[in-house]
Structure formats: C-alpha cells, structure tokens
Amino acid sequence: MSKTHEFVILGAHHGGVNTAHYLLRHIIPALSKLTPDVSYHLTIVAPNTDFYWNLAAPRHLVSEELIPSKDIWLPIANAFENYDKNLFTFIQGKATALNPATRTVTITTSTNQTQNVTYATLIIATGSSYASPIWQINESEAVTEAETARVRDLLKTAKTVLISGGGAVGVETAGEVGSHYPKADITLLSGTTRLLIRLTAYNSAKAESKLKRLGVKTLHNLRVSSKKRNDDGTTTVVFSNGSTRPVDAFIDATGPRPNTTFLPTSWVDPRGHVIVDPLTLRTKTEGVYAVGDVANYCDGGIISTGNGIAPVCTSIGIDIAKAAGVESPFKQKYYKGMGDTQFVPTGPSGGVGQVFGWWIPSWMVWLVKSRTFFVSMAKGAVEGANVVKA
Numbered sequence: 001m002s003k004t005h006e007f008v009i010l011g012a013h014h015g016g017v018n019t020a021h022y023l024l025r026h027i028i029p030a031l032s033k034l035t036p037d038v039s040y041h042l043t044i045v046a047p048n049t050d051f052y053w054n055l056a057a058p059r060h061l062v063s064e065e066l067i068p069s070k071d072i073w074l075p076i077a078n079a080f081e082n083y084d085k086n087l088f089t090f091i092q093g094k095a096t097a098l099n100p101a102t103r104t105v106t107i108t109t110s111t112n113q114t115q116n117v118t119y120a121t122l123i124i125a126t127g128s129s130y131a132s133p134i135w136q137i138n139e140s141e142a143v144t145e146a147e148t149a150r151v152r153d154l155l156k157t158a159k160t161v162l163i164s165g166g167g168a169v170g171v172e173t174a175g176e177v178g179s180h181y182p183k184a185d186i187t188l189l190s191g192t193t194r195l196l197i198r199l200t201a202y203n204s205a206k207a208e209s210k211l212k213r214l215g216v217k218t219l220h221n222l223r224v225s226s227k228k229r230n231d232d233g234t235t236t237v238v239f240s241n242g243s244t245r246p247v248d249a250f251i252d253a254t255g256p257r258p259n260t261t262f263l264p265t266s267w268v269d270p271r272g273h274v275i276v277d278p279l280t281l282r283t284k285t286e287g288v289y290a291v292g293d294v295a296n297y298c299d300g301g302i303i304s305t306g307n308g309i310a311p312v313c314t315s316i317g318i319d320i321a322k323a324a325g326v327e328s329p330f331k332q333k334y335y336k337g338m339g340d341t342q343f344v345p346t347g348p349s350g351g352v353g354q355v356f357g358w359w360i361p362s363w364m365v366w367l368v369k370s371r372t373f374f375v376s377m378a379k380g381a382v383e384g385a386n387v388v389k390a
Helices: 014-034 054-062 141-157 168-180 201-213 302-306 309-324 362-370 375-383
Strands: 003-010 038-046 050-052 073-075 088-099 104-109 114-118 121-124 160-164 185-189 216-219 224-229 235-239 244-247 249-252 288-290 342-345 351-355 358-360
Touching: 003 014, 003 114, 014 038, 014 302, 014 309, 014 375, 050 141, 050 375, 054 141, 054 168, 073 375, 088 114, 121 309, 141 249, 160 168, 160 244, 168 185, 168 201, 168 216, 168 342, 201 216, 201 351, 224 249, 235 249, 288 309, 342 362, 351 362
Parallel strands: 003 038, 003 121, 038 088, 121 288, 160 185, 160 249, 185 216
Antiparallel strands: 050 073, 088 104, 104 114, 224 235, 235 244, 342 351, 351 358
8 A cells, every 4th residue: 555745835826836836747756756655745735726926016006907917816726737636735724833743734724624734745835924915915815905906996096195115015116106196195114224225225225216206205214103094094104203194095015024923933033934954945854845935045036936946846856765765866956046136116117126236227127027027927937837847
C-alpha cells in the first residue's frame, strides 16, 4: 500500500499560486518516477478563490473604466483545471493555528468551520496584510471589492482626500487620485521624514515634486492615530500630534504586516517575517519553507517573490529525494535579489524609480509600469507563465 506525501501551501497569491504550478509541473512528476511507492498530493489553503492583480489597485481604485475588474480578478480554479484532479485540492479558508509536533495546520474555512490538515511539506506563502483590504485580500474577494467600490464612490464627489502611507502604494494612489480628480484637495502623509524610503533621497524628492504638480500636498513626520467613519460617509481623522481633521475620503495605504500570527514565535523574526535561508528559502524546521513577502528574504515586491519560486521548489525536491534515499534529479537554485530596484508611478504619465540603486528616468517608469500597471501579465501570473520551465 502506497503512502501519501502531502504538500500544503498556505496562500494563493503570487508566491503560493506559482509555487503550486512549479511543484505540479516539475517536482511532483519527477518524484513520482523516483518513488513509485509514494503518492503525492498538494493542497492550497487560501481565503480567496480569485487571483487579485493588486499591482493595479491604485488605478482600479479611481476608475473601473481605466482598469476593469475582469482584468484583475481571475479565477484560480481555471488556472489549475489541466492538472490531474487527484493531485490537487483547494480549501477556501485561513490558517489559524499550527502544531509543529503533529505537523498539523488548523484551518477556519469560509463557512466558519474548523478542520485540520496534516502536512509532510509545508510552504508558507500567506503574504502580508494592509490596514485597508483594498491593497490585498485579507479576508475575501467580497471584502476587497466592496471597500474598493465604497472608496471609489466617495472620490467621485470628494472635495478633500487624505491618503496615509508614504510607500509605493500611497504614492501611486496619490498620483492616480491627483490625475483623475485635479480639483480635489489631496494630502499625502509620508509617516516619516520622506516618501519612498526604499529609494534614494533624490527619488523621494522627485516623487514629492511630481505629486505637487498634480496638486497633492505631502506632509512628513505625521501619522494617523485613529479614525472614525461618520454616518455621512466622511471620516474624522486624529493625527499623531493630537490634531483632528474631517475628510470626505480617507484612504489608508499603510502596511504591510506579515500574516504569521498563527505560527510558532520561534519561526519568525522580530518584525513577524518567517526566518528562511536567504538563498534556498528553507526554514530551520525540517519540511517547512516560506516564499514571498511573508518571508524575511523578500523585499516585498513581485519580482522578489517571483525570484524565490525556483529556489524554494528545488529545495523541496532535493530534501524529499534525500529523505527517500534516492538520488535527486534536481539542481539547487538560489535566490538572487534585484538590489534597490523599484518602479513607482506618480500618475499615468510617469514616475520615479531605480534599478540596482541606479536612477532611471520618468519615461522608463511610464514604459515599464505607469502605462498599464502590468495588467497584461495578470493572466500569466495566475497560470504560472513564468514557471513553465524548470
């Protein structure tokens, strides 16, 4: 009687979905030939049944016409329909607890039921959560879509707009709102001494200048302490200096925070990220791996996440073959980062950015990202277009 090796992937966004494709295409078929007495099965656990191309969220937020929902919400099931159905299971839910001793993950499903899933190999790809569900699926597609629609409706008539968060999401959103609603009084809070702290000070200043030309005022060293949504749809905001301000539309772009509260504390660093080997993405716990911005190797970007897929999957294949006492057919691949690389649109016509720390002109940011926010890549992302080859 054959035994079953269960792969459990927690998360179904960029990291989780593409890890599943890589394992199903390249790792599991090879292992099945080497160990015919073992059956391999993969389970994905995630709160979302649709893949969300959240890179385009800032533009989608201001206009459904500019970036329609159908272009950025793509059914995950469709992307896996060509695999043997006996190899793959999807559970809609969230991991709420984990027992390393029994290798069991407790799942709270979408129907609020609890079930336990036992793993032989665990891949943590739960990503991160923002304060607002607009930027990532924290709970479900419905919550994200509803909040996006609510804020979009407010923007149509808003005279005052406050955006909290000086990272890429906040800057990109400020640029889109400023371009689409030039008559609104728009304020962006950096939350620190400057915008875009991942970029050079020169790029930070350029971003602030570009936003200023769109009518966006930037305030530094000021954060939102609390907020209250009023019955008329407006929001009263309390700032870190004790002052208050009512605004017609408040957009919270702060975060992200890694989704790791269900994990043992020894598995995560002080900031809550899963501790992994920065080259192979193995954790210190046998059979446990992490990929994407939940892990401490990742800079939070889609490129960094994507560059981790082959390393984590080859690590998994090598470790399983070794444990089975067979020669591994897999060659270890190592994570390679992009250094200080980031493209940040400041509206439809351009933006700021750098590659490996080197400044790039606004027109290049427009060419690469600002034109379309990579929407044409969304379908390929959920279908594993970048992991066709091992």
